Amino acid sequence: MKNIKTIFLKELKRYFTEPRMLAALYLPGIIIFLVYSLMGKFVTSAFSPTSQIPQDYTYRIVATNNNVTSDSTAPLLFENLNQYIALSEKTNKTDYHYISLDEVDEYKDAIKDHQYDVLVVFEDKFDESIYQEGSEKKVNISLFYDGSSQNATYLYTLLSSLLTESYTNYTVNLENGAFIDANLSTENYTFKNVMSFVIPLVTISLLFSTVISICPEAIAGEKERGTLASLLMTPIKRSELALGKISALTLISLTSGTVSFLGLIFSLPSLYGTDASIGIIFSAGSFIMLLLLMITSLILFVTLGLLISTFAKSIKEAGSYLTPLMTILMISAVIPFAIDMSNIGFAFIPLLNIVSSMNLIITESNLASIVPYLAVTVSINIIFSGLLVFLSAKMFNNENIMFQR
């Protein structure tokens, strides 16, 4: 254990105090933030732009009237919406149509037919419950829109962001403890679908580029410099050497992955083209799922990178093995866009399951339904990482790989 710690600390010093290495580790996170923020600025303008919403447009809102007595006493959410539109868009207007709770299903069809932009369903006795002091029970508001409509998508994100300013003790789109999809669109090509394709592709590319930056150096670099022989001459077990390196690189990659994750999270409001808080775009459950997926995937990438680094005789050779792997990963990031991979069988395919899980977390509103899929993916990541560590340690004992090739 003492030897593992010595090697672990040396590797940390190696990576955390060298500017080139620091750049390789943390730039991807910063790049994710910048690229996604910029992408949000340009891409959302193509999908849900205020700039493309015609001037003098009247937003058509249909809402349940169980909390209001007449149009003049509109709920706070709509007052805030009116104020926002009056201040920022000036020429646009709002039109409210009130319905009873029994008519909700009928008006969902009207949303799909683009007769209205957003349907707002307030929970029964909303007014009494939301302002009741000391009540711990949260009151639900459901928003429905058609994601294929630019105007509707914009109004939906605007209303979502205004919810936090209007109420405190509420939930969104929660029905019987499960989240329900706000997007009623039957068309595939929606903004969220595009993002579910772009985010895994860019995120995985950047995470793997971290692995490409640090792993070849770790073992193949030692071989190339000739320092590995000195290490193998010391009275330590070769498995200790492998574990010391793997644990250090995993921690290093985790910090790098965390920065990438934070970069992704903080760029989401820009990416979704809204001022909404992150919590509205992604629920806490989605965050935890994404974090768990990214961490275990990173460990898998690092152990794979180390195995290749151990096998290769030079940094260049290790790099040449890792680059095609990255290409394979990038291709796999495109597959869920063409094939429906929600069947749990796909979760058993290593690497491909990372992309499909990320895709599901982004697109699926009912997160509980994807827990088994994610559990299989995370388990596969951990099992394969363990297997790769075992193979790396075996390679350390193979003198043909360590010295003679």
Add this chain to the structure above:
Amino acid sequence: MNELRVENITKSFKISKKQQKNSKSNVDRIVALQDFSASFKEGEIYGLLGPNGAGKTTALRIIASLIKADSGEIYFNDKNIYDEIYFYRKKVGFLTSELKLDDFFTPDYTFTYMSRLYGLSEEETKANKEKLFNRFGISAFKDVKIHDLSTGMKQKVSLAISLCNNPDVIIFDEPTNGLDIVASKDVEDYLLDLKKENKIIIISTHIFSIIEKLCDRVAIILKGKKVLEGELKEVTKDKSLDNVFFDLYYKEQGHEEY
């Protein structure tokens, strides 16, 4: 009293398909060392002499336990080294004149790091470091990154770090290869100092003058086989060492005596 003995060690290496194609041969293994036996004593410098590719480095790597022989045994104080391999590795220092340092760290950090891997206490590390750094004139540069040191200083640092565990057995592959004349003199002097400290010293070289200057006993290796071994004076008798070597070399090659 420490004693190291190798008995009938043989080592062959697999030849890759690419190497077979390049050499236009169907042989898939090459014998690098065949039936090599020798014993090494304290306070003596033992030299392995041979041309490049003769098997000297393979022999040293096997003796240092860096690679394993296909057959044969190595005994340190009458115990098979693989019965207590970590104990044996603590006692051995394997050196080469090739640079083997991570440029990013300082000599001070690298020395401490390697000493920790050898299981030395902080006090032992400090004492060994002071002694070796002073001996090789490294002290003034101990906190400079290795990347920023001169080639000569890097070589001295490499040497000092290879000896950080104050080994009883010192195995030195081509001790002066690539060193400048000042560093070469330093290394030669230091090997003679270590001999006085009763260390077991084994060196390999293809330079006759190194053997003549430093070694008490010599073995000549040609094509993986030991063809001659003995006290330097016995081996040379009335001839020079290079004459003895080339007689054997051309005989091995099937040429007339030169």
